Amino acid sequence: MSKDEAIDFNAQALEGEIELTPPEVYASNLIEWAVERHASDLFVSDSENCVVVSVRRLGRVEPVRRLARAYGRRLQGHLRVLGGADAGETIRPADGRGVLATPDGGIVDLRLSSIPTLFGQDVAVRLFDPVRGARSIENLGFDDAEFKIVCDLINRPSGLILVAGPVASGKSCTLYAAVHALNDGSRKIHTLEDPIEHAIPGVMQTQINLRAELDFADLLSAVLRHSPDVIMIGEIRDSRTASAAVRAGASGQLVLGTIHAKSCAEAIDSMLQYDTNPKFLASALIGVITQRLIRHLCSSCRRPVDVGDLEISDRIRPRLAGHTPHVCDSVGCDECFGDGFDALACVPEILVTDRVLSRIIAEGAAAMTLEDAARERGMLSLAEAMEARVYRAQTTPYEAHRAIPDPALAALVGKAQTAGK
Ligand SMILES: [Zn+2]
Structure with a gap:
């Protein structure tokens, strides 16, 4: 299909009553269109009377198309095959990865997951745009002062750095940017991820495998025997991982990990709730970056x-x-x-520990006390x-x-x- 014949995805119509386009051609046009608009995800979801196609762009879901059911299901099946999942087995959740060549000659990495829903299934495709790829620290959205603080933090030889925020606040994007910045060949870098989002040449990336009963804490103990300089932990979400991360940060490695928390003080409080020893945490922790994503004006x-x-x-x-x-x-x-907006950017709150803040953390003080002290010391x-x-x-x-x-x-x-x- 030439460019001129490309489907107009901006039009809202129930399409596919007459099948003009084979689903595989439709899928490849749809993905190319979504990548051009810098969409991060594509959703093909069964609803009561039709199959809805939508994209997530600049953090928000936008409806694209309503397809007749039979045609929409063939499109879902094709996407499942692209992602390496069985096209017809829709009773269980499935996930997979794939690569798609678009009509304009581009290559898009995609990660697929599908889940059964009331009216059928919801197929979600995460799109990894090879041109834009992983962001570097320079273009996450930090201002000059924030950029300098973050660079100073990640270039320390050892210690624990937490990246905090709610779901979909770009935590893993920041973590990847930090790993990319450190990946200059002079350091041995290991990551523990669930799932691995991008392959990074030169970095030892390990996938968490809960089916094989290998969680973050088990793999972290194993990684420590591999003489790492930098360890990235996808997510700190239990006591064993929290304690192991603190131990590693206190014993000479640079450890970067994400944690689910609304502010820097709450992230530290969460670590204490995970039963880490306040004194060990105070000696290991060098900084916390808490963030949100906002849309930047065009x-x-x-x-x-x-x-x-x-x-x-x-x-x-x-x-x-x-x-x-x-x-x-x-x-x-x-x-x-x-x-009116043309980019999604990260807005951070950055807490850098010093003697005063470390003492407050070691005392196991309440989050409010710590927050007040950090703001007094200049934290925005x-x-x-x-x-x-x-x-x-x-x-x-x-x-x-x-x-x-x-x-x-x-x-x-x-x-x-x-x-x-
Ligand atoms: Zn504009």
Whole structure:
């Protein structure tokens, strides 16, 4: 199929009543289209009367197409085959990996998972765009000050660094970026992952295998015997892994791991809830990066809004160096497919331990005490980091407030709405 005959996925229609296109051609066009729009996932899901095709783009799900059931099922079957799963066995959850050649000659790595649902199945395809690939630390979305702090942290010879955040906050993206930065051939790097998202040349990557009863803690003990310099732990989610990570961080390795927590202080509190010894944790922990993802405004079409005088705190002002503080709203143009936003970026809260903070951690203090002490020592909270991005016109007040509900951001949302009327 030539470019001219490519299917128009922007049109909303129930398609496939008359099968013009074989499902394998449809699948390859669909994936090429999704990758062009930088979608991270493709979903083909049975609903009551049809099969719905949607994509996740800039963190949000967008419906693409409704297909007649018979045709949609053939498309699901084809995607399952591409991902190495059985096309017809839909009773059990399945997962797999595959590679697809797109009509324009590109190659897309994909990871497939499917799960039975009320009306059939939900087939989810994670798309790994080879052109964009894994992000480097420079383009995660950190500002200059944040970038410098993170680089200083990951270049320490040993210690434990936690990357925290809720589900889908880009934790593993940051972890991969750190591993890529450290992977210069001078260090032996091991990763323990579930699942392995990208292959990284030169890095020893090990898949957690719960069926073989090999969890993070078991594999971490084994990896420590392989003389690693850097260990990346996909996720710290139980007491044994938490304690093993602390031991490794305290005994000469650089250990990077993600943990499910809303803030830096809560991440440390979670480690204590996993029964790690506060004194060992205090001596191993060198820093915590907690993050959220927000959409960045399209620089081709963003529009300034007059929100009156900006009351910018002295904590945030130094982060605006080189920027005239102002607030912008989204518009939408051809460059950003009409969305007004063109990238998904990471916003961090970064806690770097020092003697004072380590002592507070060793005492097993409450998360609030630790947070107050860290902020006194210069840590910008997530809400403050968001505010800085609003004043730099990188995002809208509404987008920042949606990610982190906060009174200062709520006030900016109100002013922007009044100005827009
Ligand atoms: Zn635009």
